[in-house]
Amino acid sequence: MPLSDAVCATPAASWRRYLSLTKPRIVGLMLFTALVGMFLAIDDSAMPWSRILFGLLGIGLAAGAGAVINHLLDAHIDAIMERTRHRPMPSGQIGSTGALGFALILAVSAMAILTGLVNVLTAALTFTAMIGYAVLYTAFLKRSTPQNIVWGGAAGASPPLLGAAAVTGEVTLDALLLSLIIFVWTPPHFWPLAIHRVDDYRHAKIPMLPVTHGLHFTKTQVLLYSIMLMAVALLPFVTRSAGILYLLGVIPLGLGFIWHAWRLYRGERDEHAMVTFRYSILYLFGLFALLLADHWAL
Numbered sequence: 001m002p003l004s005d006a007v008c009a010t011p012a013a014s015w016r017r018y019l020s021l022t023k024p025r026i027v028g029l030m031l032f033t034a035l036v037g038m039f040l041a042i043d044d045s046a047m048p049w050s051r052i053l054f055g056l057l058g059i060g061l062a063a064g065a066g067a068v069i070n071h072l073l074d075a076h077i078d079a080i081m082e083r084t085r086h087r088p089m090p091s092g093q094i095g096s097t098g099a100l101g102f103a104l105i106l107a108v109s110a111m112a113i114l115t116g117l118v119n120v121l122t123a124a125l126t127f128t129a130m131i132g133y134a135v136l137y138t139a140f141l142k143r144s145t146p147q148n149i150v151w152g153g154a155a156g157a158s159p160p161l162l163g164a165a166a167v168t169g170e171v172t173l174d175a176l177l178l179s180l181i182i183f184v185w186t187p188p189h190f191w192p193l194a195i196h197r198v199d200d201y202r203h204a205k206i207p208m209l210p211v212t213h214g215l216h217f218t219k220t221q222v223l224l225y226s227i228m229l230m231a232v233a234l235l236p237f238v239t240r241s242a243g244i245l246y247l248l249g250v251i252p253l254g255l256g257f258i259w260h261a262w263r264l265y266r267g268e269r270d271e272h273a274m275v276t277f278r279y280s281i282l283y284l285f286g287l288f289a290l291l292l293a294d295h296w297a298l
């Protein structure tokens, strides 16, 4: 670590480093999907604002805690990979004690808020998702199987379910459908990035699909998942939890994903991988924005 960094970090710079451990942009999109899960689960005439606000706060803090633990457990792996070696832990800007303390503060606050101000069901489900990501995915699946992100994706897919549970006190079928969409979206979201960063993962000895099964096989999987995603994304319309506006938007959005996956599949080289990765984020944001627009337009 450069000495100047250790000694001279201003409180604002230090705070920003801690914030970056929580993966704020990823958690931000998760909270948007939780919010949509909430709005779709309730009758608009009776907005439970307190459960909405405290639900989002609790889910956000728990997801942030999971991300901090992920940084803590992965610091030695992150140090090997080009994409992650500048992160605060591998670069020595934040130590294990600081990260552990920060994760504990976030996790305990999350559980106190959810148990005390939302409901026990949401607290229990959120706790399961946090442990699923921070421990099950990070410490075990990520290091042992190329299907790591398929099963690890269940934690990241949970926010709509958690959001609906926060406002209704129940696990609803409609919310499960929204989580299913994110579950199917996760592999074609992540594998293009893994293709682009295959050397990183190989050096770090992480068995991501392109490392274990090669680029062609992974591209085929991305294409197949993008087709499956198209079908699963139609389900909210089929079950009548979303209307025609959603349908008209989600079809071009899904065709766009298939188009990018097809171009990645056909490409001789992998320059289309990061385009597909970036599109996946736009896709998920667009799909949930459409659900909301459709809900309010009715």
Ligand code: HEM
Binding pocket: 025, 026, 029, 030, 033, 083, 149, 150, 152, 153, 154, 156, 157, 182, 186, 189, 190, 193, 281, 284
């Ligand atoms: C197991 C499941 C997932 C895996 C393995 C995964 C993996 C990744 C990776 C490796 C990155 C690059 C991060 C970086 O360069 O720092 C990323 C970025 C991103 N992911 Fe995921 N992701 C998953 C689930 C999700 C979910 C569920 C969401 C949202 C609902 C999400 C939203 C995002 C966003 C918004 C970015 C861009 C972040 C930025 O630009 O800083 N991801 N993901």
Ligand SMILES: CC(C)=CCC/C(C)=C/CC/C(C)=C/COP(=O)(O)OP(=O)(O)O
Binding pocket: 023, 026, 027, 030, 059, 062, 063, 064, 066, 067, 070, 074, 084, 126, 127, 129, 130, 133, 138, 142, 155, 156, 158, 159
């Ligand atoms: C309570 C709740 C909703 C929990 C969800 C927690 C959460 C933040 C999940 C995100 C999934 C994700 C970004 C995985 C990437 O980790 P990675 O280690 O493969 O990626 P990296 O190499 O960029 O660190």
